Every structure is written in C-alpha cells, then in structure tokens.
Amino acid sequence: MSTLEIRGLKVSVDTENGAVEILKGVDLTIKSGETHAIMGPNGSGKSTLAYSIAGHPKYNITGGTVTLDGADVLEMTVDERAKAGLFLAMQYPVEVPGVSVSNFLRTAVTALRGEAPKLRTWVGEVKDAMEALNMDPSFAQRNVNEGFSGGEKKRHEIMQLELLKPKIAILDETDSGLDVDALRIVSEGVNRAKASENIGVLLITHYTRILRYIKPDFVHVFANGKIVEEGGPELADKLEANGYAEYVSA
Amino acid sequence: MTTLTTNYLTPTGREEAWRFTPLKRLGGMHDGSAVVADRHSLSFVGTKAQGVSFELKPASDAPVLSESDDAIVGRIREAGKDVAVLTISANTEVADPIILGRSQGSLESAEFSRVQINVQNHARATIIVENTGDTHLAEDIEISVAAGASLTLVSLQEWSSKTVHAARLHTVVDRDATFKSVVVTIGGSLVRMLPTVEFAGPGASCELFGVYFATSGQFFEHRMFVDHKVANAKSRVNYKGALAGDQAHTVWIGDVFIRAAAEGTDTYELNRNLLLSDGARADSVPNLEIETGEIVGAGHASTTGRFDDEQLFYLMSRGINLADARRLVVRGFFNEIISEIGQDDIQTRLMDRIDDELAKAGA
Numbered sequence: 001m002s003t004l005e006i007r008g009l010k011v012s013v014d015t016e017n018g019a020v021e022i023l024k025g026v027d028l029t030i031k032s033g034e035t036h037a038i039m040g041p042n043g044s045g046k047s048t049l050a051y052s053i054a055g056h057p058k059y060n061i062t063g064g065t066v067t068l069d070g071a072d073v074l075e076m077t078v079d080e081r082a083k084a085g086l087f088l089a090m091q092y093p094v095e096v097p098g099v100s101v102s103n104f105l106r107t108a109v110t111a112l113r114g115e116a117p118k119l120r121t122w123v124g125e126v127k128d129a130m131e132a133l134n135m136d137p138s139f140a141q142r143n144v145n146e147g148f149s150g151g152e153k154k155r156h157e158i159m160q161l162e163l164l165k166p167k168i169a170i171l172d173e174t175d176s177g178l179d180v181d182a183l184r185i186v187s188e189g190v191n192r193a194k195a196s197e198n199i200g201v202l203l204i205t206h207y208t209r210i211l212r213y214i215k216p217d218f219v220h221v222f223a224n225g226k227i228v229e230e231g232g233p234e235l236a237d238k239l240e241a242n243g244y245a246e247y248v249s250a
Numbered sequence: 251m252t253t254l255t256t257n258y259l260t261p262t263g264r265e266e267a268w269r270f271t272p273l274k275r276l277g278g279m280h281d282g283s284a285v286v287a288d289r290h291s292l293s294f295v296g297t298k299a300q301g302v303s304f305e306l307k308p309a310s311d312a313p314v315l316s317e318s319d320d321a322i323v324g325r326i327r328e329a330g331k332d333v334a335v336l337t338i339s340a341n342t343e344v345a346d347p348i349i350l351g352r353s354q355g356s357l358e359s360a361e362f363s364r365v366q367i368n369v370q371n372h373a374r375a376t377i378i379v380e381n382t383g384d385t386h387l388a389e390d391i392e393i394s395v396a397a398g399a400s401l402t403l404v405s406l407q408e409w410s411s412k413t414v415h416a417a418r419l420h421t422v423v424d425r426d427a428t429f430k431s432v433v434v435t436i437g438g439s440l441v442r443m444l445p446t447v448e449f450a451g452p453g454a455s456c457e458l459f460g461v462y463f464a465t466s467g468q469f470f471e472h473r474m475f476v477d478h479k480v481a482n483a484k485s486r487v488n489y490k491g492a493l494a495g496d497q498a499h500t501v502w503i504g505d506v507f508i509r510a511a512a513e514g515t516d517t518y519e520l521n522r523n524l525l526l527s528d529g530a531r532a533d534s535v536p537n538l539e540i541e542t543g544e545i546v547g548a549g550h551a552s553t554t555g556r557f558d559d560e561q562l563f564y565l566m567s568r569g570i571n572l573a574d575a576r577r578l579v580v581r582g583f584f585n586e587i588i589s590e591i592g593q594d595d596i597q598t599r600l601m602d603r604i605d606d607e608l609a610k611a612g613a
C-alpha cells in the first residue's frame with residue numbers, strides 16, 4: 001500500500017522576464033489502487049504538476065511538499081524517484097538517437113530491479129509486453145521514440161509502465177493522438193498494470209472517452225495552477241457538457 | 251636537397267592548413283628536426299587470401315599517385331626509401347576483412363611511412379588498419395580504387411596517450427567505383443588526419459564516416475577534402491565528435507570542391523560535435539566551393555551542442571542514473587557511425603574504449 005501526498009505545491013519556471021509561478025498550491029493524495037483523473041484547460045499547469053513530481057530540472061519548487069510513503073520526493077534525483085516507485089508517461093516522449101528500445105529497457109529494468117534480468121526470460125518478457133500493446137517486434141531494434149508516430153510513442157510509454165511496475169503512475173495525456181483501437185489497447189494496458197500491481201494512477205486528460213475504459217474514482221478540475229473542484233466520475237460528464245467556463249472566468 | 255626547399259616546406263602556423271595545429275607538439279615532423287628512424291611498423295595480420303599481396307617496394311617501383319602540398323607529406327616523400335604496397339588484384343572478392351596493424355612504435359624517433367593500397371578493377375575488399383601503442387608517425391597513405399571496384403577502409407586510431415600521428419589518407423576513386431571509410435580517432439596526444447578523396451571517373455562515389463573523442467589535453471584534427479573534378483560523382487561525409495575535459499581540442503574541416511567539369515555532382519557533408527564539459531573546444535568549418543550550377547545537390551551542416559537535458563531526463567525518469575544516462579546518450583551519438591564498421595568485435599571494443607574515456611574524463 002503506497003501513498004503519494006502532494007501538499008501546497010508551488011512551482012515556477014524561469015523566463016526572460018524572471019520567474020513565473022505556474023502551480024499555486026496543489027493538494028492531492030493518491031493511494032495504491034486509486035485512479036484520479038485531472039481535467040483542465042490548456043496551459044493550466046497539468047503537465048507542470050506531472051513533470052515537477054518526476055523532477056524535471058526546468059521546474060523550480062518554490063513551496064510545498066511531495067512525499068511517497070513519507071519519503072521526501074523533492075529531495076530525490078530523477079532516477080531515485082523512479083526507483084522509489086514513480087512513473088511518468090509523458091505527453092511528449094523524448095527521442096534518444098542511437099539508443100535502441102531493447103538496450104534502453106534492459107538498462108532501465110536493471111537499474112530498477114537492482115540486477116540485470118536473466119537474458120532468456122527477459123527476451124520473452126519484452127516480447128509479451130510489446131505484443132500486448134500491438135507493437136511490432138521490430139520496435140525493439142529501433143531507436144527510442146525516433147521516428148515513432150504519436151500513437152506509437154504512447155504505446156511505448158504504456159509498455160514501459162507494464163515492464164517497470166511502478167507504485168504510482170502519472171499518465172499525461174496518454175490518450176491524445178490515439179485512434180479508437182489504440183485507445184482501447186492502451187487503456188487495457190493501464191488496467192492490466194492496475195490489476196496486477198495495484199498501482200495508483202493519476203490520469204491527465206482532456207476527454208472523457210478514456211474514462212470509459214479506465215474508470216476514475218476521483219475527478220479533479222485543474223485551473224490556473226490549482227485544483228478548483230473535486231468529485232466523482234459524474235464530474236467528468238459535467239465538464240464535457242459545460243466546459244471550464246465557470247472555473248476560469250473568475 | 252636545398253635549404254630553400256626546406257624553408258618552403260616548414261609551416262609557421264599562419265597558413266590556413268596549419269592555423270589550428272599546435273606545431274610545437276608535432277615532434278618536429280613538420281620542420282625537419284625530428285630524428286627519422288628506419289622503421290617499418292606496418293604489418294599484415296593473418297594470412298593473405300588469394301589475390302592479395304603485401305610487400306615493401308623501393309620508392310622507384312611505387313611512384314606517387316597524387317600531388318600534395320602538405321609539408322609533412324613532402325618530407326615523407328623526400329625521406330622515404332621504401333613503400334608498403336597492398337594490392338588486391340582485379341576481380342578479386344576478398345570475403346574476410348584484411349587487417350593491417352601498427353604497434354611497434356617509438357617515442358624516441360619518428361617513422362616516416364609511405365603506403366599504397368591498390369584495389370584493382372572490379373575487386374572488392376574491406377581493409378582495417380589498427381593503430382595502437384605509443385609512437386611518432388608521419389604517414390602518406392595513397393589508395394587507388396580502380397574502375398568498378400569497391401573498398402571499405404576502417405582506420406582506427408586507438409593509440410596510447412603520448413602518440414603523435416600525422417597522416418594523409420588520400421583516395422583516388424575511379425569510374426563506377428565506390429569507396430567507404432570509417433575513421434576513428436580515440437587515442438593519442440596529437441592526431442592530424444587528412445582524409446581526402448579525388449574522383450577520377452564518372453559514376454564514382456564515396457561515403458566518408460568518422461568519429462573522434464578527445465579528452466583532456468588531446469588534439470585531434472580531421473581535415474577533409476573531396477575533389478569533384480569529374481561529372482556524376484557522389485560524396486557523403488558524416489563525422490561526429492565528442493569532447494570532455496580541459497584543453498580537449500578537435501578540429502574538423504570539410505572542404506568540398508565542385509569543379510566546372512563536375513556536372514551532376516551530388517554531395518552532402520555533416521559534422522556534429524558534442525561538448526561534454528567546459529574547457530573543451532571544437533572547431534568545425536564546412537566549406538563548399540562550386541564552379542558549376544549543373545549539379546544534383548550540394549549541402550553541408552555543422553552543429554556543436556551539449557547534452558540534451560530532455561534526453562537525460564527521459565532516461566533518468568526510468569530509473570537510469572546520471573552517469574549511465576550520459577553513457578547511453580554518448581554511445582547513441584556515436585553508434586550511428588560506429589555501426590557502419592560492420593564488425594561486432596571491433597564495435598564493442600571501440601564502445602568500451604569510449605566508455606572508459608568518458609569515465610576517466612568524469613563527464
């Protein structure tokens with residue numbers, strides 16, 4: 001049983017005109033087995049929240065705390081956060097030229113498990129993970145995200161989620177750019193990971209269609225750098241019908 | 251030999267061709283002060299396949315194949331009594347790579363060495379030159395790839411840390427012949443290579459790949475020249491370098507000359523440098539001179555950058571620590587070129603050496 005606790009998180013980015021505050025005090029608690037959806041307008045700070053939890057160097061933490069089972073996440077290096085059990089499926093996965101998917105995955109799994117996986121079982125493990133997400137085996141020999149289509153990048157992220165088995169996963173617009181079939185395949189991947197590892201999920205999205213596959217326990221409305229409303233799954237339907245006007249006009 | 255000639259041959263450092271090179275560190279190979287030993291360190295490794303010969307010939311039996319105005323080449327030609335000649339006879343297809351090695355060197359004296367490689371009509375071969383140990387070496391390597399022939403040349407500078415190596419690697423590529431080279435420079439104190447290509451017949455093509463990795467105090471210079479003097483030839487140049495540590499210095503010059511007669515030329519050259527720490531310097535100068543507009547294409551690009559933070563973040567967010575993430579990125583950067591060698595054992599050895607250099611540099 002794990003708990004990711006975010007309290008009063010404030011984050012700024014450096015710009016030519018000095019620091020700009022993006023997150024203005026975020027409070028959120030995610031426990032194993034729970035699924036939280038975050039919905040909110042473009043530019044409201046959703047990715048900033050995701051990246052700040054993962055430790056991207058661009059974001060300066062100016063206030064608040066983030067803990068995982070009591071351990072101070074903000075004190076950890078990026079790789080330590082992953083080792084502690086955090087995973088971020090990125091909105092824009094990064095291309096790493098010259099590094100094959102297979103080499104990348106083996107290096108990551110070795111780092112996370114503390115020892116190199118047994119070659120024979122590992123090859124099968126990767127093959128199964130790729131098959132489950134309908135990815136051609138040839139992807140293993142390709143360079144990480146290089147030349148992948150938008151949808152292929154997202155599948156690759158969820159394949160990593162299944163292989164790396166985190167405690168808490170943050171999915172930043174994993175559904176964007178997916179066709180209907182891919183949306184179902186990717187959602188099934190997330191649900192498999194939830195079922196087998198009882199992970200907690202923070203799912204950032206603009207659309208309710210993914211919530212038909214991945215059922216949220218809680219829905220949070222994010223606007224102007226903070227959570228402005230919370231509710232159950234019915235809140236998502238209300239947002240889809242009415243938009244964010246009532247949250248941003250103020 | 252007259253004093254006049256000697257003066258003419260001695261670079262001062264103001265010449266375009268010498269403006270980056272630290273002349274003081276050349277061991278006197280450029281100004282006549284080096285003690286030249288009668289050394290022939292180049293050896294043939296393994297057994298010679300059918301149609302392959304390697305012998306030392308008197309200079310009179312191996313006249314030069316090309317002009318050169320390089321001062322060191324001039325001195326090698328003045329001094330050289332013998333020429334090491336490797337010949338692949340016409341229509342011979344050599345299955346396994348031919349390996350030449352240099353390892354018996356010396357820092358007490360310099361070796362001035364002339365080498366000729368003749369790949370005769372329609373022959374095909376891969377030649378790997380492995381340079382290891384410590385030495386002072388000045389080389390004039392001339393290669394002829396005759397009509398319809400195909401040569402892959404892998405030139406590996408895996409020197410120890412004190413070596414001074416100045417080499418011209420000149421290839422004449424004839425009608426419909428193809429030449430591919432992979433030049434790797436990861437060892438030595440000072441290495442100055444002149445990989446140059448001259449097209450002698452239409453339909454000729456070359457692919458020139460290279461990687462260099464300089465750490466603290468190392469100077470590696472690669473001064474390319476591709477001479478499109480005939481029609482319908484194609485050239486590709488792709489050199490990648492990384493630098494780590496104080497006073498690491500690399501120079502890449504890419505001169506491409508498309509003469510008036512060279513209609514239908516297709517050329518592109520690329521140089522990318524990765525600066526892994528402060529205090530290192532990468533000079534990169536692509537240079538295209540075009541005398542005819544009737545060409546297929548001509549372009550060049552040169553970039554020098556640091557580690558990409560986004561790449562490092564992505565790798566680290568999967569649990570990979572900073573040192574390993576950097577190693578992956580550097581390996582990835584070089585992999586594109588190293589994989590062109592096509593010999594797994596050599597590729598693994600080079601990547602391991604690159605890892606070692608990176609670890610030593612603490613970058």
Ligand SMILES: Nc1ncnc2c1ncn2[C@@H]1O[C@H](COP(=O)(O)OP(=O)(O)OP(=O)(O)O)[C@@H](O)[C@H]1O
Pocket residue numbers: 013014015020022040041042043044045046047048049091
């Ligand atoms: N370097 C920067 N300079 C100025 N503003 C920045 C910088 N980086 C981020 N921002 C701003 O921070 C805000 C939050 O961005 P963020 O990517 O977190 O939004 P988001 O909620 O994920 O939006 P979307 O739904 O479009 O993905 C945006 O207004 C963005 O322009």
Ligand SMILES: [Mg+2]
Pocket residue numbers: 046047048091172173
């Ligand atoms: Mg976003």
